[in-house]
Amino acid sequence: MTSRLKKITSLWITTVLLLFVISIILGITMRFNQAEVIRLSPITFYTDMTVHGLTMIGIWFVAGMAAVNFIMERYVKTSKFVNILALVLTVVGVLMFWASTFIGKFHAGWTFLYPLPFKVMWSAWATPLFLYSLAVLAVGWLIWCISLIAAMLKKYSITQVFAWQYFKKGPKEETPPFILISMITLVGIVTCLITAIVLVVLLFAEYYSKGTFVNDALLMKNLTYFFGHAIANEMLYLGLAVIYEMFAEISGRPKWKTTWYVSLAWNCTLFFILTAFFHHLYMDFVQPEGLQILGQLASYLASLPAAGVTVFSIVVAVYRTKINWTLANLLFFIGVMGWVVGGLGAVIDATISNNFVLHNTLWVPAHFHTYNAMGNVLFSLGFFYWFSVNFSNSRHSEKLSALKLFLLIVGGIGFLAAFYIGGADSIPRRYSNYPAEFVHAKTLALIGGVFASIYLIGILIFFVNITRRCVKILFSQSA
Amino acid sequence: MHYSILLFFLIVAVISISVFVYVFLTSKQSDNNTTGMANPLQKRFWFILILLVILGIFASVTIPKSPYYLFADEQPKAVVHVAAMQFNFFMSDSAIDPKMPKGEDSITFNTNELVEFRVTSLDVNHGFAIYNASNKLIAQTQAMPGYVNRLRFKFKEPGTYHIFCLEYCGMAHQLMRTTFTVK
Amino acid sequence: MCKDFILSICIIVCSQSLVYCQSSAGWKEEVNVYNKIYDAPITMVSGKKTSINTLAETKPLIIALVFTRCYGICTPLLLQLKESLPYKHDERKYEVLVVSFDSRDKLKDMQRLRNQLQLNANSNWKFAITDSISRLVASVGFNPVWHEKIKQFEHDALLVGVNSQGYISKKLIGLRSENDLSMMISSINNIFTPTYRLPGKSAMLSCFNYNPVTGKNTPGIGLLLIALPAILSMLVLIVINKLVHRKEEI
Structure with a gap:
């Protein structure tokens, strides 16, 4: 384990946590504006919303990638140069994106659904700058993914890396589960980043052709959600790769092994993730019925490998087993729980007849905040905590652990409950201010904002502790 | 419908969380002599099978209720053309000219008559969501430029119904709305 | 990459x-859709008098509005329709009614048109004239404009689908693909398609x-x-x- 990789990883962690705190503050600002505790102009609100969405997606994606890259060094040699390059391009991309939003007031939402980016309600230069920032991010991340895939393929054959040998009796070679999951996830990410590039190219084509080339709204929506759905899910799987590797190790238990059903489950996941995105277009009746139904079935089936293999494995690993519980594996365990609950909310919404009354209500942010704020974030925090404690030689005290967990859980539950109740109350998402018809909307927004602030306090304690240790690693002389 | 979805979610969420908490507690009470789960592979198999059956039942019950099949065999009594445009809905009995979009001041339907909304957009993507008199979302479709989505529905109760835009469409998205009456 | x-x-x-x-005026196809077509009394080339609704009751109609002295789109429209229809579609599901919107057209003009198109033997194509041109064209939202100088109407190439209840279920403007014709035939047979795209670039x-x-x-x-x-x-x-x-x- 080189000290350079540790330093790069510390840098990633510090960057991610800093951007996370800023993005949470933007989120809380939005809730308080909806509660009319503070007053923002709608443009400011929607700018905040755009920044909040894309920054969150970006940082938790790179957080997963940085963790996977760090652990992968145990098995294969990864490129430090590409890792640094990805960090630089991410920072440049985010700065360009922030310039287009905070200065240029670009506010088409993080899904920038065509043709909204071309209905300019902001500085004219903000649209191309936004598209260029996306291109920078996509290219940087694509290079990173391809470099990691190449690193794995140098050591493992295609059969091995996808763990296909487990489908035969008595497999000779072993594939660590970490390698299998990283590979499946990275291939999915490459697909979704290529989609992003196709999308950006099509947008540029229309932008620079000055109206002679016009895109098809349905195609663009399919591409947008193919990309958006895939990246939001794949970043969770990066977190799961870390759990497969670290949970047993931190708990002082024997390492997990790949079996035929683990291999089968993850290979299926690759397929489902690429077809389930159709559930974002249920309310576009223009999409053929066959694809709508495929969307529902794929969304349902995607839960089988997740619940039957990953979640069940965690349960088996913990049930009546003596475990060395630390903050890191507790975060992993609670994260899996949050992921399951968010998944339940997602499956409910992925049912077409429910989607008819839930689509684009607060139910949508409710479920994805559940598996992000109470799932994926905890996976990454668990890794960050383990990493910073392990390599900074600091005597860590577990004194604040209970408090931190308490703040995250109480804050998280209250904040999410306000969303779920709002969803069942048919309150629309993405409204800067609520019309008078939605009588409970303001109260719910206030409750959500207050509990999100409690969650933020928990995160701030993590931020201070982890960052302090990471800075120590960054400036340490020896490895 | 709406609160029953929430209730269902709460029940399954509480069950799942209880399982996790229980599993965690068994671990806390364990020592070096306890021996994990007996026969985990078999239990895993049963778990997946039961889950598959439950999901299969759910899919076969819910898919036929999808909005695409709503009243497909009947002829509509009233047809309303809807053109969504930043930040307005135009609704009219006759087709709407995109160059000079005009809607009617008031639209009225009778209870239990089949209404067909032919929804399109003149600029960006919008949502066309129908809220009943108690402000619950009862039906929706998307308004997509270049396409017409046909939403068929019967309104059972008289009253004022609101339409809100549910697809983010720019800075005045939250103000985009209209109404119609059912008598 | x-x-x-x-x-x-x-x-x-x-x-x-x-x-x-294509015609960017896709919305025009929406005009008067789902309205009842005016039940115009018509005289067929055979001399038989009937009305549009009576015809539609026996078989749903595809109505083409043309005039025989047209130098422009009318003949191509009918030729394309004649070429496209027989291959894919079941003749029991539709009937084509060609009606003139020019008061100068008499039965013998329509007869000549039918001869030109070599449709004499095809019983699924009906040619007719009507005395209530203005009410008929108004009911389908069709606005031909007369140019005295060139003695021609400026008009769209329009097909109107009418179901057996006499409702306009779909309209097509311009020379259109077989798929669009198919969609028209299913619409006049009351088969619901939840969506369709508007013609555009x-x-x-x-x-x-x-x-x-x-x-x-x-x-x-x-x-x-x-x-x-x-x-x-x-x-x-x-x-x-x-x-x-x-x-x-x-």
Whole structure:
């Protein structure tokens, strides 16, 4: 384990946590504006919303990638140069994106659904700058993914890396589960980043052709959600790769092994993730019925490998087993729980007849905040905590652990409950201010904002502790 | 419908969380002599099978209720053309000219008559969501430029119904709305 | 990755050169849809007097509004219809009614038109004139404009689908594809399709082409673009694998 990789990883962690705190503050600002505790102009609100969405997606994606890259060094040699390059391009991309939003007031939402980016309600230069920032991010991340895939393929054959040998009796070679999951996830990410590039190219084509080339709204929506759905899910799987590797190790238990059903489950996941995105277009009746139904079935089936293999494995690993519980594996365990609950909310919404009354209500942010704020974030925090404690030689005290967990859980539950109740109350998402018809909307927004602030306090304690240790690693002389 | 979805979610969420908490507690009470789960592979198999059956039942019950099949065999009594445009809905009995979009001041339907909304957009993507008199979302479709989505529905109760835009469409998205009456 | 760019650009350049323009006034097809057509009394070429609704009751109608002295779109419209219809469609599901909207047209003019089109023997095509031209064209939202100088009407090439209850279920403006005709035939037979696209210049990159005869969607170029990333990433995987192992051999 080189000290350079540790330093790069510390840098990633510090960057991610800093951007996370800023993005949470933007989120809380939005809730308080909806509660009319503070007053923002709608443009400011929607700018905040755009920044909040894309920054969150970006940082938790790179957080997963940085963790996977760090652990992968145990098995294969990864490129430090590409890792640094990805960090630089991410920072440049985010700065360009922030310039287009905070200065240029670009506010088409993080899904920038065509043709909204071309209905300019902001500085004219903000649209191309936004598209260029996306291109920078996509290219940087694509290079990173391809470099990691190449690193794995140098050591493992295609059969091995996808763990296909487990489908035969008595497999000779072993594939660590970490390698299998990283590979499946990275291939999915490459697909979704290529989609992003196709999308950006099509947008540029229309932008620079000055109206002679016009895109098809349905195609663009399919591409947008193919990309958006895939990246939001794949970043969770990066977190799961870390759990497969670290949970047993931190708990002082024997390492997990790949079996035929683990291999089968993850290979299926690759397929489902690429077809389930159709559930974002249920309310576009223009999409053929066959694809709508495929969307529902794929969304349902995607839960089988997740619940039957990953979640069940965690349960088996913990049930009546003596475990060395630390903050890191507790975060992993609670994260899996949050992921399951968010998944339940997602499956409910992925049912077409429910989607008819839930689509684009607060139910949508409710479920994805559940598996992000109470799932994926905890996976990454668990890794960050383990990493910073392990390599900074600091005597860590577990004194604040209970408090931190308490703040995250109480804050998280209250904040999410306000969303779920709002969803069942048919309150629309993405409204800067609520019309008078939605009588409970303001109260719910206030409750959500207050509990999100409690969650933020928990995160701030993590931020201070982890960052302090990471800075120590960054400036340490020896490895 | 709406609160029953929430209730269902709460029940399954509480069950799942209880399982996790229980599993965690068994671990806390364990020592070096306890021996994990007996026969985990078999239990895993049963778990997946039961889950598959439950999901299969759910899919076969819910898919036929999808909005695409709503009243497909009947002829509509009233047809309303809807053109969504930043930040307005135009609704009219006759087709709407995109160059000079005009809607009617008031639209009225009778209870239990089949209404067909032919929804399109003149600029960006919008949502066309129908809220009943108690402000619950009862039906929706998307308004997509270049396409017409046909939403068929019967309104059972008289009253004022609101339409809100549910697809983010720019800075005045939250103000985009209209109404119609059912008598 | 460079490859992805080049490929995407190629596709865009190709599609740009192929962009086909059609009447941008897609909305006109929506005018008066679902209204009742005016039940005009008509006189058929055979001399038989009947009305539009009586005809529609026996078989749903595709009505073409034309005038025989037209130098423009009328004959191409009828020829295209004649060519497109017999191959795919069941003749029991529709009947074509060609009605003149020019008061100068008499039965013998329509007879001549039928001869020109060689449709004498085809009982599924009816040619007729009517005394209530203005009420008929108004009920379908059709506005021919007379130019005295050239003695011609300026007008759209219009097909009107009428179901057996006498409602206008669909209209098509311009010379249209077989798929659009298929959609019209299913609409006059009261088969519900939840959506359709409006004619426009972005049609090149559409994802699906709906074919109501088979009830299936055939993939369009757009769908290829959706599948492209998945195919490309598999290619990327294979290429990397090859490259990585070639290095080892050296």
